[in-house]
Amino acid sequence: MHIWAKEVEDDYKLPKTSEVEIEKTEKQLDMELPASYKEILLEQNGGAIQYNSVKKKSHLETNAYIEINHIYGCGQGGILDSDYLINEWDLPKNILIFSGDGNSFFALDYRKDSVNPSVIYLEPETEEIIEVAHTFDNFLNNLSKEEVFFENNENDEDWGTSEEAAETIFSGNDILLIEETLLNLQYPENHKWYFEQLLKCATHSEVLIRETVTNILNNNLEIYIIESDKNLHFLLEEIIEKLIADKNESISSEAREIRKRIKYKV
Template identity: 45%
Template structure:
């Protein structure tokens, strides 16, 4: 399976490295990196992935969203010690993906490091795979389809806020889309959430945000509420700076399609 995305503007990609560079990094971090990780970064030194989730190795099948892997260097796995110190994480970990308060890490408590997922805010720790090799094999692209009953499902704003602050990207997508069918939608709250999520680290979430902005732009710009219009424009401005070309182009198209309304 092709792992790396072909994104040309990739905030996680580092300059190419050699095996000699990797040897120096292993000495610096005082850990032996998995061979499969070294093979990956020799192909491309970190970046966005051509997948959006990883299957957890446990009895009941479940997925956790992931869209990038750090490169061998800094910013990258060499920043792991500072992240560990800042967030009070165990020293035997090596962070190789994540943003803010959630991470994927190699756990070196065994001879072959396992892969774990850490969610700092909820103190959630999940063993994802027994090895980095298994982790790579379990990467996949998950898609979400909704039945009529699921589209009718209602979440409160309080429940939704909690979901939006978490890392279940498929659920974030589901909740965002479901509110488009709510006849009593609080548009001010909805546009506020769209703005907050317009810079989300997960690509799938930002793709959903630009989709709902397109679907709601005409309605928001036609109403008298200037606050909602400003929230919409701020979210679009964020997406104009998105590292993903498709999202950036979509934001540009939304603006061009509504230029007369934006100028009024």
């Protein structure tokens, strides 16, 4: 089943994975992913999907569809963020979040069945938990494109292009919002400003933010070198050095690999 959308800029798409990497992730999570999930991850490692909704398990409900537009990939910035999200939003243990934006999440529920987890939908604010499908296979089969109305908050500020609003977010305590903002702005017009924000976030107290900075550089380093002014390349070097000095070995190791790809002189 082909589910991935053909997006030029896809914030949820991670670098290509392999069966070996997926197996390492399963061991790290101490969970076995459904075979169909692993299959779609090998095709593309997370990202936007070509559907906008999934049908609930019960067909008797008036509002039979729930909005969904992406599925997490295998790695940091994907399903390895699940434990953090569970702790941050006080969600049930022994689940694996594979989609969501902070207001709601989709997860594999291993609480009753560690081999064939069901798929659940969670809303932290209302503490609502709905079983969407008996299995991940059923979930994939229930994905659809529906002309349905999904509520949006009309008061939400369009802060995506506002540097001032972004800086307010970066100085705050909403870790998920900081991560989302960094990702939304990773193709900047003002490279100097964005590199400066990455430099600040490279020493953030939360490991999730430092991992996000690392992933952004890993995915975009060559683009930044080509598109940004050469006089700004020293900022990229400083960001990488901060990450190399990180106490988290995974971040430090990845940053050392990123440094090897630098093609410019400071």
